[in-house]
Amino acid sequence: MAKLNCWDVKKCGRQPGGIKTAELGVCPVALEVRLSGVHGGTNGGRVCWVIAGSLCGGQVQGSFATKLGNCMNCEFYKMVKVEEGDKFILSKDLLIRIPAKSK
16 A cells, blocks of 8 residues: 655645645655655655645745654654654654755
8 A cells, every 4th residue: 555645644735736736836845856765655755844845734834943843743744653663764864865955
């Protein structure tokens, strides 16, 4: 059985081809190919909490540091953590794969 990505659960419509992309654009989570396959997801779809600029609850969530508190209380985050069990990859290990862009 395929694992659900955040856009499947949250129904945001911001994945490529989604119903809200014309209005809000494609979510950076859905475009983050460096994390494709992690926890069985498509692009960043199963690790959205480490990707800056996601749109949850109708608001841009910003950087990893500013959004982590909200994400750890999110039902999707909790679902992935339970589903992955001891194979759950810690955020610090995921962030290494997507270094911050230099200015």
